[in-house]
Amino acid sequence: MKIAVCMKQVPAESRGSMNEETGVIVRAGLQPVVNNYDLSALEAALRIRECVPAEIHVFTMGPSKAEEVLRTAFSMGADAGYLISDKAFSGADVLATSYTLHRAIETAGQYDVILCGRQTTDGDTAQVSGALAQWRNLPHVNWVSAIENITESAVTVEQTVEREKVRLLLPLPCLLSVEREGFLPRMPSLRLKMAAGKKKITVVTLKDLSDQDASHYGLNGSATRVRKIYPPPRMQHKPLFSGSPDECAELILRETGMG
Numbered sequence: 001m002k003i004a005v006c007m008k009q010v011p012a013e014s015r016g017s018m019n020e021e022t023g024v025i026v027r028a029g030l031q032p033v034v035n036n037y038d039l040s041a042l043e044a045a046l047r048i049r050e051c052v053p054a055e056i057h058v059f060t061m062g063p064s065k066a067e068e069v070l071r072t073a074f075s076m077g078a079d080a081g082y083l084i085s086d087k088a089f090s091g092a093d094v095l096a097t098s099y100t101l102h103r104a105i106e107t108a109g110q111y112d113v114i115l116c117g118r119q120t121t122d123g124d125t126a127q128v129s130g131a132l133a134q135w136r137n138l139p140h141v142n143w144v145s146a147i148e149n150i151t152e153s154a155v156t157v158e159q160t161v162e163r164e165k166v167r168l169l170l171p172l173p174c175l176l177s178v179e180r181e182g183f184l185p186r187m188p189s190l191r192l193k194m195a196a197g198k199k200k201i202t203v204v205t206l207k208d209l210s211d212q213d214a215s216h217y218g219l220n221g222s223a224t225r226v227r228k229i230y231p232p233p234r235m236q237h238k239p240l241f242s243g244s245p246d247e248c249a250e251l252i253l254r255e256t257g258m259g
């Protein structure tokens with residue numbers, strides 16, 4: 001079985017990291033760490049490998065420093081690491097990030113299971129995994145809190161929706177986004193940690209992808225632009241709107257001064 005795990009490097013601090021003028025995340029001086037939720041995605045992969053023979057490949061998209069994500073993954077037990085890094089990929093929103101991940105994963109072949117974290121702690125949209133599943137035409141379940149059984153052709157998972165638990169049977173290949181609860185990441189092993197520094201990392205750039213049209217990646221391939229970024233004003237009153245979704249959106253924009 002082949003398992004792909006998507007892991008992102010994020011700034012450790014969550015406050016004071018936005019330039020309000022430009023709307024760009026200020027990453028300089030911020031300690032980068034592995035997105036906590038993605039350590040749980042890797043933990044889920046490792047637990048699958050304890051049940052069935054499997055190879056675990058980790059994919060991270062980011063600057064060259066994001067290589068650290070792969071070294072951490074190696075020290076926990078990942079078999080191979082892919083650093084998706086190219087100037088053409090910078091400034092990507094959800095659409096462009098998920099498309100780049102899709103094309104990069106494609107370069108390494110077919111996977112039975114793709115695992116993502118629930119969300120990141122910087123972008124925080126929790127949309128990349130769903131979009132990636134769509135690009136790859138895979139069944140997708142989020143909020144996975146347990147993997148109960150896995151065979152060569154199917155997986156049974158527990159999904160936690162608010163306080164309810166749902167048991168789902170999915171055919172493979174599929175994409176799962178996992179919760180932190182239920183997949184507490186293991187500590188890196190000393191033996192693997194010592195070997196991690198020497199392990200080969202495959203760098204994936206635009207020229208490696210089957211679609212080399214630069215307008216599909218990074219800022220150029222992004223459907224969204226940050227218009228303004230600001231701490232929301234504290235509202236004294238909490239208005240309730242009624243009407244169609246479009247009418248309500250209009251009212252919210254007007255109320256928040258964005259309309």
Ligand SMILES: Cc1cc2nc3c(=O)[nH]c(=O)nc-3n(C[C@H](O)[C@H](O)[C@H](O)COP(=O)(O)OP(=O)(O)OC[C@H]3O[C@@H](n4cnc5c(N)ncnc54)[C@H](O)[C@@H]3O)c2cc1C
Nearest residue numbers: 006024025061093094116117119120123124125126127128
């Ligand atoms: C309003 C706003 C402004 C932003 N401004 C900027 C900006 O100025 N500069 C900037 O650099 N970014 C910016 N971003 C972040 C950028 O859009 C996100 O990094 C990108 O869209 C990924 O989405 P996410 O972080 O929300 O991932 P989520 O959807 O929360 O992530 C879900 C899962 O997908 C996987 N995943 C996500 N991203 C990656 C990755 N890169 N590599 C591997 N796996 C991944 C992980 O498993 C993760 O747990 C902004 C985001 C928002 C919402």
